Amino acid sequence: MTTTPAYGAVSATAQLQPLTIQRRELGPRDVRVAIDFCGICHSDIHTVRGEWGPQQYPLVPGHEITGRVAQVGHEVSKHRVGDRVGVGTLVGSCGACGNCAGGHEQYCVEGPIDTYAATDRDGTRTQGGYATGIVVDEDFVLKIPDGLSLEAAAPLLCAGVTTWSPLRHWRAGPGTRVAVVGLGGLGHMGVKLAHALGAEVTVLSRTPAKRETALALGADAYYATSDPSTFTELAGSFDLILNTVSARLDLEALVDLLATDGALVSLGWPSEPMGIRVGPLISQRRSLTGSLTGGIAETQQMLDFCAEHGVVPEIEVISAYEINDAWERMLAADVRYRFVIDISTLR
Ligand code: NAP
Ligand code: ZN
Numbered sequence: 001m002t003t004t005p006a007y008g009a010v011s012a013t014a015q016l017q018p019l020t021i022q023r024r025e026l027g028p029r030d031v032r033v034a035i036d037f038c039g040i041c042h043s044d045i046h047t048v049r050g051e052w053g054p055q056q057y058p059l060v061p062g063h064e065i066t067g068r069v070a071q072v073g074h075e076v077s078k079h080r081v082g083d084r085v086g087v088g089t090l091v092g093s094c095g096a097c098g099n100c101a102g103g104h105e106q107y108c109v110e111g112p113i114d115t116y117a118a119t120d121r122d123g124t125r126t127q128g129g130y131a132t133g134i135v136v137d138e139d140f141v142l143k144i145p146d147g148l149s150l151e152a153a154a155p156l157l158c159a160g161v162t163t164w165s166p167l168r169h170w171r172a173g174p175g176t177r178v179a180v181v182g183l184g185g186l187g188h189m190g191v192k193l194a195h196a197l198g199a200e201v202t203v204l205s206r207t208p209a210k211r212e213t214a215l216a217l218g219a220d221a222y223y224a225t226s227d228p229s230t231f232t233e234l235a236g237s238f239d240l241i242l243n244t245v246s247a248r249l250d251l252e253a254l255v256d257l258l259a260t261d262g263a264l265v266s267l268g269w270p271s272e273p274m275g276i277r278v279g280p281l282i283s284q285r286r287s288l289t290g291s292l293t294g295g296i297a298e299t300q301q302m303l304d305f306c307a308e309h310g311v312v313p314e315i316e317v318i319s320a321y322e323i324n325d326a327w328e329r330m331l332a333a334d335v336r337y338r339f340v341i342d343i344s345t346l347r
Contacts, residue, residue: 165294245268
């Protein structure tokens with residue numbers, strides 16, 4: 001076991017605090033990553049605060065991890081000491097089911113092993129990237145391309161791939177009309193990636209406040225959902241809507257914005273039910289669906305695409321001792337557009 005300084009929660013209601021956690025001994029196929037940066041995802045808050053169900057504590061969140069390879073097990077062939085690498089939302093899966101074989105490890109039928117708050121193969125609890133190091137099977141370690149800095153690459157490991165995967169699956173590109181609802185960490189990556197893929201992009205945010213920055217991110221149009229005329233003006237307008245909102249909202253109003261055969265994809269993950277009437281789905285053969293992060297191969301593909309096309313998240317780098325404030329600011333949607341923890345401040 002290796003003792004690792006970390007920052008995490010001892011209960012659902014406590015402020016996050018400095019902690020010491022144990023990482024497993026390096027196995028033959030393991031990579032030890034010295035963490036440089038970790039992004040803050042809204043899922044960290046949902047999980048730690050028990051919004052997705054009761055948790056075991058202490059709990060160290062964080063699944064937007066970048067750093068350098070510090071040590072490799074003797075069977076590791078994909079990574080070498082010193083490589084710039086990333087770890088996202090997954091650290092394991094069965095490797096044998098159809099979804100794993102197809103590169104969709106996030107949909108592993110045995111249940112993927114999440115980077116934190118999950119039971120690992122050895123029975124221990126996984127702990128995330130608000131920590132100075134992590135030990136991960138080499139197959140779940142991504143390569144950070146030279147063109148991306150480690151701090152800017154961090155949010156790509158969750159916010160990036162979570163928006164990339166549905167954009168690719170529903171074939172966003174030239175001639176498609178994509179709307180992104182909620183302009184936070186996921187939303188701003190959805191805008192950048194959809195724009196880079198050639199789609200026409202509209203942002204739907206609650207107020208007009210983010211208009212200028214949304215257009216600068218690559219949006220072609222911007223509407224405030226607080227203005228009722230938005231919903232009449234845009235009725236039937238979109239082939240694909242990515243809903244990245246972290247709270248419950250009126251899905252039926254969004255379904256009405258879909259064109260025939262359009263899809264509304266839930267990415268935002270509030271725990272409350274969000275019922276709708278099926279008529280608006282039936283009348284235009286629209287789909288209401290969801291999407292979970294991305295597989296390992298598509299995550300690498302997204303990282304390479306971002307390096308090639310200069311797609312980088314807008315980040316605010318903070319010290320570990322600002323995490324509690326950052327969580328409060330995130331809950332108030334006061335982040336443009338992702339907090340990234342400088343892990344050197346934990347050492
Ligand atoms: P975030 O940075 O906090 O962004 C969420 C955005 O939602 C806010 O910026 C805000 O946008 C909007 N919003 C917040 N509260 C709202 C409310 N009460 N009513 C309407 N809109 C509200 O969060 P994030 O990290 O992007 O994560 C967003 C959601 O995706 C979370 O629920 C997270 O757990 C989930 N998630 C899902 C996956 C997946 O695999 N599906 C992966 C990662 C995260 P405006 O100010 O522009 O309105
Ligand atoms: Zn996340």
